[in-house]
Amino acid sequence: xxxxxxxxARVAGxxxxxxxxxxxxxxxxxxxxxxxxxxxxxxxxxxxxxxxYEVTRGSVTFEGRDLLSMRxxxxxxxxxxxxxxxPVEIPGVNNVYLLKAALNAKRKAxxxxxxxxxxxxxxxxxxxxxxxxxxxxxxxxxxxxFSGGEKKRNEVLQMLVLEPKLAILxxxxxxxxxxxxxxxSTGVNSLRGPQRAVVLVTHYQRLLDYVIPDQxxxxxGGRIVKSGDKTLAQELERRGYDWVMESRVA
Amino acid sequence: xxxxxxEVEALVGQKYRHGFVTDIESDSLPPGLDEGVVAAxxxxxxxxxxxxxxxxxxxxxxxxxxxxxxxxxxxxPIDYQDISYYSAPRAPANAPKSLDEVDPKLLATYAKLGIxxxxxxxxxGVAVDAVFDSVSVATTFKEKLGKAGVxxxxxxxxxxxxxxxxxxxxxxxxxxxxxxxAALNSAVFSDGSFVYVPAxxxxxxxxxxxxxxxxxxxxxxxxxxxIAAEGASVSYLEGCTAPMRDENQLHAAVVExxxxxxxxxxxxxxxxxxxxxxxxxxxxxxxxTKRGECRGRNSKISWTQVETxxxxxxxYPSCVLKGENSIGEFYSVAVANNYQQADTGTKMIHIGxxxxxxxVSKGISAGHAQNTYRGLVKILPSAAGxxxxxxxxxxxxxxxxxxxxxxxxxxxxxxxxxxxEASTSKIGEDQLxxxxxxxxxxxxxxxxxxxxxxxxxxxxxxxxxxxEAQNLLSVSLEGAVG
Numbered sequence: 001x002x003x004x005x006x007x008x009a010r011v012a013g014x015x016x017x018x019x020x021x022x023x024x025x026x027x028x029x030x031x032x033x034x035x036x037x038x039x040x041x042x043x044x045x046x047x048x049x050x051x052x053y054e055v056t057r058g059s060v061t062f063e064g065r066d067l068l069s070m071r072x073x074x075x076x077x078x079x080x081x082x083x084x085x086x087p088v089e090i091p092g093v094n095n096v097y098l099l100k101a102a103l104n105a106k107r108k109a110x111x112x113x114x115x116x117x118x119x120x121x122x123x124x125x126x127x128x129x130x131x132x133x134x135x136x137x138x139x140x141x142x143x144x145x146f147s148g149g150e151k152k153r154n155e156v157l158q159m160l161v162l163e164p165k166l167a168i169l170x171x172x173x174x175x176x177x178x179x180x181x182x183x184x185s186t187g188v189n190s191l192r193g194p195q196r197a198v199v200l201v202t203h204y205q206r207l208l209d210y211v212i213p214d215q216x217x218x219x220x221g222g223r224i225v226k227s228g229d230k231t232l233a234q235e236l237e238r239r240g241y242d243w244v245m246e247s248r249v250a
Numbered sequence: 251x252x253x254x255x256x257e258v259e260a261l262v263g264q265k266y267r268h269g270f271v272t273d274i275e276s277d278s279l280p281p282g283l284d285e286g287v288v289a290a291x292x293x294x295x296x297x298x299x300x301x302x303x304x305x306x307x308x309x310x311x312x313x314x315x316x317x318x319x320x321x322x323x324x325x326x327p328i329d330y331q332d333i334s335y336y337s338a339p340r341a342p343a344n345a346p347k348s349l350d351e352v353d354p355k356l357l358a359t360y361a362k363l364g365i366x367x368x369x370x371x372x373x374x375g376v377a378v379d380a381v382f383d384s385v386s387v388a389t390t391f392k393e394k395l396g397k398a399g400v401x402x403x404x405x406x407x408x409x410x411x412x413x414x415x416x417x418x419x420x421x422x423x424x425x426x427x428x429x430x431x432a433a434l435n436s437a438v439f440s441d442g443s444f445v446y447v448p449a450x451x452x453x454x455x456x457x458x459x460x461x462x463x464x465x466x467x468x469x470x471x472x473x474x475x476x477i478a479a480e481g482a483s484v485s486y487l488e489g490c491t492a493p494m495r496d497e498n499q500l501h502a503a504v505v506e507x508x509x510x511x512x513x514x515x516x517x518x519x520x521x522x523x524x525x526x527x528x529x530x531x532x533x534x535x536x537x538x539t540k541r542g543e544c545r546g547r548n549s550k551i552s553w554t555q556v557e558t559x560x561x562x563x564x565x566y567p568s569c570v571l572k573g574e575n576s577i578g579e580f581y582s583v584a585v586a587n588n589y590q591q592a593d594t595g596t597k598m599i600h601i602g603x604x605x606x607x608x609x610v611s612k613g614i615s616a617g618h619a620q621n622t623y624r625g626l627v628k629i630l631p632s633a634a635g636x637x638x639x640x641x642x643x644x645x646x647x648x649x650x651x652x653x654x655x656x657x658x659x660x661x662x663x664x665x666x667x668x669x670x671e672a673s674t675s676k677i678g679e680d681q682l683x684x685x686x687x688x689x690x691x692x693x694x695x696x697x698x699x700x701x702x703x704x705x706x707x708x709x710x711x712x713x714x715x716x717x718e719a720q721n722l723l724s725v726s727l728e729g730a731v732g
Contacts, residue, residue: 048683048687049686049687050683051683052679071686072683072686072687073686073687073689073690073691073692075687076686076687076688076689077689081687082687084684084687087684088678088680088681088684090681090684090685090698090699090702091702091703092701092702092703092704092705092706093698093699093701093702097698098685098688098690098698099688101688101690101694101698102685102688102689102690105688105689105690105691105694106689109689141702142684142702158688162688162689
């Protein structure tokens, strides 16, 4: 589904990614871990098409298409979803309105008719219940005045409504208490399926207790320095990141 | 160059949608202004002597006045002798008696503007008075309004049929000597709308006036006077368009509102005069004096404006809060793109006890535009317990535009409460990217973010026009993000 080879990118003249190689197949869940400043968020942003990041080398294909030549909104419509680490507030723009516009943009790109307002509301109510969100959410502005946890739940809610093929979740677990973490994990797990893939960018192993990854990668210095199965995450939790870097040098 | 900015370039090329010229014979006075012209206008309209005298007094005073230069706008001096002060579509005989007699070309013009004048048309439930260049061409729903006792007609008709009301109220709120442009208007105004809602009557429908400048080298100087008697209420909306011309055209209107005891006037404007092209050539100079007086206790005047057009906007819809417990409101969205200059705001003059005012101003600047909020909150010693809340927010799109805020406050009563909040923000790259990542196009995303920014003001517009205002906003700003 996603194939990244030798991807390098810089922002404001500074090289952040220095040759990332990664292959994610449909049906898989990958976790990307690594210390602060290792380039995890940059990788997520580059894949989503943020223009501030300049790709200097390498290629990315998404379902056989050249992802890097697509604009951010085209990537989204093609089924790539980014759950933001810091979801932005858009005052005065209703949550439901944004979500409906997003869903319709995607349907339009796929040649499908716009969603019926009534059905949409029913859908969103159902997903909200699943994510244990209050009805008040319907009338509020996008992330306006939301707590950190509410923002993350909202990201997952959007993901569930948009049903992306590839979901990249950038530290969706950070700042969540244990109950919220469980809800968010349940949401992510509900999206798992043979046609979809999930990339979890995370700092901690605890999310991976609830969303079991097929592969775990360690990103350091802008490239993937170690890959393994879920036991790698447990080892990282126990031993920290230093041993990975040391073993790499050795 | 990023794809985003290329898209922007392409989108900025969007055209003003009301820029056509109607080819119609008109009866115009030659350019120039002196007492003879003032008298000629008055004669053409067959006015009573008091009105001629009133005009001449205004004209004589105007000649002693200087054009104001304190606003944050720049333009070449206006040659007041090079403007024609009267232009009317030439009717075959006398003025049309019913819509069927109105020149079909004129009806077609209004249809093109989306304002069908036929009463069975789309805007059912909204009475429309249409002013073309200097004269009012048609007022719809006269009968239905008449049954309710509401007078809604062109200013000229009001002079003919209700001279007593005109003599009593004309200039009561904006005296003919008030300011340079108001004095000019008082001398040469040719038509406009008149509304009188008698005591205890709730006007049964929205009233609306559409102003259209058509003839070249013509100024438009209309006058609107709205009176809500005791316990009456009325909601009124004006809309404006003009053809695209390379030269600038002057529009200097005066609007006066009088609210007596327990009455309410809601005045909404969707201003879409031709703003000039992307290089700043042409466009309307909009120098307008709008003022309402809450004369009676518990009266309320509410101004809502969406200003997207004009090369220059100079207007400060104001409220004089005389009556005890009276309320003044001002909700404004002012958009300036390309080389547009907007200097707009309000004045809230608190005279009566426990008077209350609210100001919400949203300024949006794009391109090379300059957008200024200028407001005055004045609390006189008599205004015990007066309260004001002001909120001014500016949104900048792109690096070359600017926003300015000049809030003046004069508080002369210690029991008054005055609050002011202000913010300036750039349309966030983060907000934009968030929307893009959800699959929403850049254009839709900008519209969404801007509409969100303006939401509190749009909420104040009559329902039928809120949608129109939102559309207008997106047309004005198409691709303006950079």
